[in-house]
Amino acid sequence: MSTPPYLLDTHAFYAWVTRQNVSEEFCTFFDEQNEKEAVYVSTISFWEIALLCRVKKLEIKNVEKWAGEVVERSQINVIHPGIQEMIRSTLLPNHHKDPFDRLLVSQARHLKARLVTKDSLIRKYEVEVFWPG
Numbered sequence: 001m002s003t004p005p006y007l008l009d010t011h012a013f014y015a016w017v018t019r020q021n022v023s024e025e026f027c028t029f030f031d032e033q034n035e036k037e038a039v040y041v042s043t044i045s046f047w048e049i050a051l052l053c054r055v056k057k058l059e060i061k062n063v064e065k066w067a068g069e070v071v072e073r074s075q076i077n078v079i080h081p082g083i084q085e086m087i088r089s090t091l092l093p094n095h096h097k098d099p100f101d102r103l104l105v106s107q108a109r110h111l112k113a114r115l116v117t118k119d120s121l122i123r124k125y126e127v128e129v130f131w132p133g
Helices: 010-018 024-035 043-054 063-074 083-090 099-111
Strands: 006-008 039-042 077-079 114-116
Touching (some): 006 010, 006 024, 006 099, 039 043, 039 099, 083 099
Parallel strands (some): 006 114, 039 077
């Protein structure tokens, strides 16, 4: 049986790579899943992180450099939203107003992945949500 794919929501991705605000078990679990090539991050998460830095909600001196180093170091699977995923994200029920989260739901559905998130609004969508620990 193959390992199910995991698509990390932006907060889960940031927490995993920075080892902040999550348990050691969380980090170990995704380190192991990443070794199995089962961990995915969307390019929109990098966009969201850059926007959060711009409004001073996160502090990363050089987001572009940080992103490159994270991808190189972790060898995580980076995915890009496709046209269908973008359009389908606009057709989802209005449970969530955040376009980043709606697009992640659409991408997780397309990938048939578990969406790793603590966001309770995402649980209202037809997508498998996962949070270890």
